[in-house]
Amino acid sequence: MLPLNNSNAQLLTFFLTGxxxxxxxxxxxxxxxCLLYVIALSGNSMILFVVLRERNLHEPxxxxxxxxxxxxxxxxxxxxxxxxxxxxxxxxxxxxxGCIAQMFFLHGFTFMESGVLLAMAFDRFVAICDPLRYxxxxxxxxxxxxxxxxxxxxxxxxxxxxxxVKKLSFCRAVVLSHSYCYHVDLIQLSCTDNR
Numbered sequence: 001m002l003p004l005n006n007s008n009a010q011l012l013t014f015f016l017t018g019x020x021x022x023x024x025x026x027x028x029x030x031x032x033x034c035l036l037y038v039i040a041l042s043g044n045s046m047i048l049f050v051v052l053r054e055r056n057l058h059e060p061x062x063x064x065x066x067x068x069x070x071x072x073x074x075x076x077x078x079x080x081x082x083x084x085x086x087x088x089x090x091x092x093x094x095x096x097x098g099c100i101a102q103m104f105f106l107h108g109f110t111f112m113e114s115g116v117l118l119a120m121a122f123d124r125f126v127a128i129c130d131p132l133r134y135x136x137x138x139x140x141x142x143x144x145x146x147x148x149x150x151x152x153x154x155x156x157x158x159x160x161x162x163x164x165v166k167k168l169s170f171c172r173a174v175v176l177s178h179s180y181c182y183h184v185d186l187i188q189l190s191c192t193d194n195r
Contacts, residue, residue, distance in 0.1 A: 012095065012170060012174065013093045013094065013095055013096075014093070014094050014095075014096065014099050014175070014181065014189075015092045015093060015094075015174060015175045015176065016082065016086050016092045016093075016094060016176050016178065016179050016180065016181075017086075017092070017175060017176060017177055017178065017179065018083075018092075018179045019179070020177065026086075027087065027088070029087065030083075030084060030087035030088055033080060033087065034084060036080070037081075040072065040073070040076040040080070041073065041076060041077075044069040044070070044072050044073040045073065047066065048066055048069050048073070051069075052066075060123050060138040061120070061123055061124075061127075063143050063147075064116060064120045064123055064143070067116045067119070067147055067150075068113065068116045068117070068120065071109050071112050071113045071116055072113070074109050075109040075110065075113070078102060078105045078106050078109060078180075079102075079106055079180045082094070082102065082179060082181075083179040087179070098181075099176075099181035099186065100162055100165055100166060100181070102180060102181040103162065103181045103182070103183055103186065104159075104162045106180065106181070106182075107158055107161070108154050108155075108158045111158065112150055112151070115149075115153060115154065119146050119147075119150065122146075123138060161183065165183070165186055165187075167192070168186065168187075168190040168192045169190065169192045170189055170190055170191065171191035174189060
């Protein structure tokens with residue numbers, strides 16, 4: 001079979017499988033997924049709302065907690081919306097560009113979460129080891145710099161991965177083994193020599 005070149009990449013559609021072998025039960029399986037989705041959306045939104053509204057929570061620890069909530073909220077929106085679409089509406093098709101975008105955000109937010117957790121650990125380290133200088137070390141400007149460095153690191157690491165996947169050719173079945181686009185699936189489906 002001939003590989004698809006870049007001009008045909010816009011037309012390439014991947015098919016998401018959901019949970020293989022349990023297709024008849026996917027409506028029932030979707031109920032816990034939906035419950036998790038609602039809990040993640042409401043819980044993280046509530047944290048963001050409370051930290052935004054309460055002035056006494058405008059401290060470094062709560063800013064980092066807000067960053068973590070925003071990352072978790074984005075990760076939930078990125079994956080569970082596609083998963084529920086597969087389970088409820090049989091929306092199994094996704095274009096190559098849509099798949100690459102979802103893969104970028106999925107892996108990007110996962111990668112970003114580790115950076116925010118590291119920043120939270122640094123916050124606690126400064127609070128415990130140097131409590132008298134805590135407010136001079138972790139100023140609002142420094143917190144913004146930490147947040148921007150996490151974002152820039154995320155983009156710098158994930159962009160080459162996305163550009164690499166964009167150059168791959170696909171020549172066999174384009175059925176993904178997950179209910180969202182996963183990097184390993186795309187690499188395995190590629191007929192390009194990617195060693």
